[in-house]
Amino acid sequence: MVATLLHEIPLQGGDVTDGVVRVGDTVRRPASTSTPAVHALLRHLEAVGFEGAPRVVGMDGLGREILTYVPGTTGVRLESVTDEALAGLAVLVREFHDATAGFPLTLEGWAYGSNDDKAPEVIGHCDLTPDNVIFRHDGDGGPAAVPRALIDFDLARPTTRLFDIVTTLRHWAPIADPVDRHPLLRDLDVGERLRLFCDAYGVPPRDRRRLLDLARLRFHRSYDVMRTRASTGGGWAKMWAGGAGERIRRAAAWLDTYEDELHAHLV
Incomplete structure (x- = not known):
């Protein structure tokens, strides 16, 4: 046991899940009630050839899930705020949504969260913050890094394509008061970035016209959901105490x- 612990490297960046560590080429994460659903999704993604997600290895002796470690960089960096990076992310999200086709869209077994009123169309990641997108450099040796994988599917759930897009753009456009943005995101043209993402994803006109209304609905619902989760303690309580509600x-x-x-x- 001591030898194993010596090789566990804590992984930082997530807001909610504590105790995530790297062990060799794997990641160990505390299991939750949604772990079986998430593992089924990840196995489906592997089966259909989607390469932008971790693979399920199994469970360890401490009851933690074991996933493959996805190398690369995360977070808000110079390379992740470019127009090229945003367009690349839109393509990756579209490929992910398309890859969930055929996966059951039942609402049972997933983490609870805010959602669209329309019937589910895909499995959405629903938490694509900069910490949950892996960037890697192209193999041609060029200086640009591109989004290659999505990680941390704890909040994934059946939803609409547009709801997952809105949730992503909340962080990446970003749809946020400038006072709450990372300095590298503070002076960006949010409207242009909304259009760029929608163009690269292929969002149809009818959904573009609804995007901002859905963003507003998501703000109101996510505020209520986060306040409820904060009452249970843990990482959600820390986020709420740190001003998450005020930022929303x-x-x-x-x-x-x-x-x-x-x-x-958009129109």
Whole structure:
């Protein structure tokens, strides 16, 4: 046991799940009630040839899930805020959504979270923060890094394509008050980035017209969900105490102020 612990490297970056470690070429994560559903999804993605997600190895003697380690970089970096990176992420998200075709869209077994009112179309990741997207350099030796994989599927669940897109753009456009943005994201043209993502993904006009309304709905519902989760303690309580609720409220107010300008880029 001591020898095993010496080789466990804590992995940082996630807001909610504590105790995530790297052991060799694997990642060990505490299991949750949604782990069986997530493992079924990851096995489906492997079976259909989607390469942008970890593979399931199994469970260890401590009851933790074992996944393959996906090498690369995460977080907000110069290489991850470019237009090319955003377009690449849109393509990766589209490929992920398409890869979930044929997977059961039952709502049982998944983590609870805010959602669209429309019937589920795909399995959404629903938590594509910069910490959950892996960037790697192209094999041609060029300087640009591109999004290659999605990790941390703890909040995945059946939803609509547009809801998962809205959740992604919340962090990557970003749809947020500038005071709450990472410095590298503070001065970006959010409207242009919304359009760029939608173009690269192939979002149809009817969904573009609904995107901002759904973003507003998501803000209100995610506020309520996070407040409820915070009452259970743990990582959610720490996020709430750190001002997560206030950031959601500021983002919603910012969206109300700039909605017409953003909408013009989409339609």
